[in-house]
Amino acid sequence: MSNIPDVSFDPTNPDPRVACVLVLDTSGSMHGERIDQLNQGLVEFHNALQSDSVAQSRVEIAIVTFGPAQLTQDFISASNFTPPVLQANGDTPLGAALQQALDQIAVRKQLYKDNGTPYYRPWIFLITDGAPTDGNAWQAAATRIKADEANKSVAFFSVGVEGADIEVLKQLSTRPPMMLKGLHFRELFVWLSASLKAVSQSQPGQQVPLSSAESWSQV
Amino acid sequence: MQWRIARASVIGTGHIRANMPCQDSNYVMQIGDSVIIAVSDGLGSAAYSDVGSKFVCQDVVTRIANATNPPAPSLMSSISHFILGTPQAQIVMKDIMTDAVSQARTALEELATTNAHTLREYACTLLIAVLTPKEWHVLHIGDGAVVGILSATEVKTLSAPDNGEFINVTVPLTSNEYLSNLRFSHGVEELYGIALLSDGVQPMCINYQTNAAYPGFFTPLIQWLASLPESELAQAHPVLTTLLDSDKLRQKSDDDMTLVLTLRLQAPT
Numbered sequence: 001m002s003n004i005p006d007v008s009f010d011p012t013n014p015d016p017r018v019a020c021v022l023v024l025d026t027s028g029s030m031h032g033e034r035i036d037q038l039n040q041g042l043v044e045f046h047n048a049l050q051s052d053s054v055a056q057s058r059v060e061i062a063i064v065t066f067g068p069a070q071l072t073q074d075f076i077s078a079s080n081f082t083p084p085v086l087q088a089n090g091d092t093p094l095g096a097a098l099q100q101a102l103d104q105i106a107v108r109k110q111l112y113k114d115n116g117t118p119y120y121r122p123w124i125f126l127i128t129d130g131a132p133t134d135g136n137a138w139q140a141a142a143t144r145i146k147a148d149e150a151n152k153s154v155a156f157f158s159v160g161v162e163g164a165d166i167e168v169l170k171q172l173s174t175r176p177p178m179m180l181k182g183l184h185f186r187e188l189f190v191w192l193s194a195s196l197k198a199v200s201q202s203q204p205g206q207q208v209p210l211s212s213a214e215s216w217s218q219v
Numbered sequence: 220m221q222w223r224i225a226r227a228s229v230i231g232t233g234h235i236r237a238n239m240p241c242q243d244s245n246y247v248m249q250i251g252d253s254v255i256i257a258v259s260d261g262l263g264s265a266a267y268s269d270v271g272s273k274f275v276c277q278d279v280v281t282r283i284a285n286a287t288n289p290p291a292p293s294l295m296s297s298i299s300h301f302i303l304g305t306p307q308a309q310i311v312m313k314d315i316m317t318d319a320v321s322q323a324r325t326a327l328e329e330l331a332t333t334n335a336h337t338l339r340e341y342a343c344t345l346l347i348a349v350l351t352p353k354e355w356h357v358l359h360i361g362d363g364a365v366v367g368i369l370s371a372t373e374v375k376t377l378s379a380p381d382n383g384e385f386i387n388v389t390v391p392l393t394s395n396e397y398l399s400n401l402r403f404s405h406g407v408e409e410l411y412g413i414a415l416l417s418d419g420v421q422p423m424c425i426n427y428q429t430n431a432a433y434p435g436f437f438t439p440l441i442q443w444l445a446s447l448p449e450s451e452l453a454q455a456h457p458v459l460t461t462l463l464d465s466d467k468l469r470q471k472s473d474d475d476m477t478l479v480l481t482l483r484l485q486a487p488t
Contacts, residue, residue, distance in 0.1 A: 004462050005443040009423040009471060010433035116428030201233055201473060202263075 016118040018200045019060045019075060019108045020192075021101040025128035026065040029163060030088035033183060034129060041185030042083035048193035049078040055193070058200035062104050066090075066097035067133070075108055092130040094168070095137025101126075102144055105154055120199055121155050125192060127180075129161035132168060142172045149173055159188065159217070178217040187216035221252050223412075223444050225455035226479040229463040231419060233473035234263075242269040242343070243417050243475040246276035250288050253351045255280045258477050260363060260417040262342040262391055267334075271341030274330060275323050275392065279347060282319035287312075287349075308354060309405045316347060316358040317401060324392055342391040346378070346415050350481070355413065357404045360397060361389045363477075364425045365404075366432040368412035371445060371486065374437045377413070378404050379430035380421060389418075412441070412482035419474035420463075444482055 024038065049055050056079040063073035067090040073081075105122045112119045124145075132138045148154040158169045158177040169177035180188060195210050230241035242261030247254065257276040261268025328338045344361025355377065357365045362380040369375065381389065381402065390400045414437065416424070424436035444455060462468065463476045 003443075004458060004465065005439040007423070007437075007439050007462070008433075008435035010426055010436065013422050013425075013427050116426075118427060 014115065014117045015057050016120060016200070017058055017060050017112060018120040018196060019062070019105060019122040020196055021062045021064060021104055021122070021124050023064045023066070023097050023101045023124060023126040023128075024072075024086065025092060025094075025130060025161070026086050026088050026090070027067055027092040027130050027133075028089050029092075029130050030161075032088075034161065035086055035088040037183040037185040038127070039083070039085050041189040042086075044186045045189035045193050046081055046083045048190055049081065049196070052197050055197040055200050059196045060108070062101075062108075064097050064101045064104065067093045069093045069096035069100050071100060071104065075104070091133040092128065093134040093137070094128060094130075094132035095134045095139070095141045098124075098126070098138065098141035098145065098172070102141070102148065102154070109153075120202070121152060123196070123199075124154055124156045126156070126158040126169075126172070127161065127188075128158070128169070129163045131165035138168060138172070145173050149175070178213060181216055181218045184216035188213075191216060221484050222249050222254050223447065223452055223455070223482040223484060224249075224254075224480070225440075225444050225459040226477075227456055227460040227463050228417075228475065228477040229460055231472065231474040231476065232469055234475055236473075239263065240269040241475050242272055243419070243477040244269075244272040244276045245415070245477050245479050246280045247479060247481070248280050248284050250284055253287075253349065254481055255283050256348045256350075256413065256415055256479050256481060258346045258363060258415040258417055258479055259392075260344045260361065260419075260475065260477065262344075262389075265342035265391075265393075266340045267331075267336060268341060268343050270330075271327060271393070272343040274327055274341075275343060275345055278326055279319050279323040279345065282322055283316060283347070283349060286315045286319065306407075308407075309356070312349060312356040312405070313358075313403050316349065316356060316403070317398075320345065320347070320358060320360075320392070320401065321398075324397065327393070338393045342393040344389060344417070345392045346417075348377075348413050348415055350410060350413055352409060354405065354407045355410050357402075359402045359404075360392050360400050362418040362421070364416055364421060364430070364432075366414040366416070366424075366437065367406070367410050368414060368437065368441055368482065370411055371441050372434060372438050374414075374432040374434055374441075376425065376430050376432045377406070378402060380418060380425065409487065411487050412480065414440075414481070415477075415479045417475065417477040419472045419476035420468075420478050422471045423468065440480055441482065444480055445486060449484070 059078040062075045156173045228243040259272035261272040349356045359378040365378040
């Protein structure tokens, strides 16, 4: 057989990206065991992503914490992500935090477009154990989330920790909220990293089947 | 034989992991000094898209061949010979190719109905190229790309991928809106050759921002195929398959990959 042609690749083509914003409740009610387990979960999340070279370069993570609502981690590739150690104090401005997450996604997508970077549908992943303290602000956020879900520009997931206002979570999105089993944050983040890995390596037109969440969630 | 052809469709490592078949297909027919090529990528979300892509490639090429070169002389063939290289050829070929695509889609729908499936379950993209001595015609729906080969070192994109907003979304032939998503392109020039590729090969050789074809990818392939002795042209397919299957390419894409490279037997002088 003749020699295999030695082709080279266009070096300017970036890998496709999947952006994920973690929206994490760091209000006073998360104090103690809860915030410790959440921080442990973030360490697991980091470790699981490190073990996958494709996901490392394709998954980009940002973290919005509340309250107060703030961008604790701007978008960073999974390979450079260092899990933060979050402190719990303050109230629960859920609406403001969700608006901030949606804004971050919009900015990131514009950057992808400007740079010609192909991208998958971004994810917003909310974890909370309380009820919103910023009045009806969450309703405006819910309207935005539902519109973005309907035109497939974002995938929104919410997880309630014991004490969360599940009725509010139900109204945020057409996708039903999941309830965390006990403080199984580590299992949750292992699941999240596996799901992001699957998305980041999915094929055109492919619906990515998410693996069962039964290790950490209860109906 | 007037053409050097290397063609390969290989299954993606992602498909192997997910226990899916290779859903890419290709089909080539030489007719004298012309050649008709089709490439199709079955969508991962469609259960029988491997059947769909294979069926459509063969069906559409055969229909175009029959329309442009029928067993008995027809009005259409005398027209197409009469107008070869003139602006009318563009209109006639566009009609022939569009009709062939519509008929192939209808035939696919009948196949789906016979098998008690829906057309959606056969969803696939389609790229078709017709090269004559004086011109080229391309009809395209979905992603993938068609690249014109001007010389051993010069390439240009003739038809670019049409991705939706997200990388994993495209409009397939089976869409109800397929007609408005068909892209026809045409040129009056004698190309040295042409390359058709599925989206699995795009990351290596089609620039995401400009859609430009990357010469560093195509030039070694062109020079390799051009240098093969005529008696060894049958070896071109396994060599190309080995290349697409190599770790080097697999690292850039775990999708199915198809590449069809076609060159005139003699390089233009």
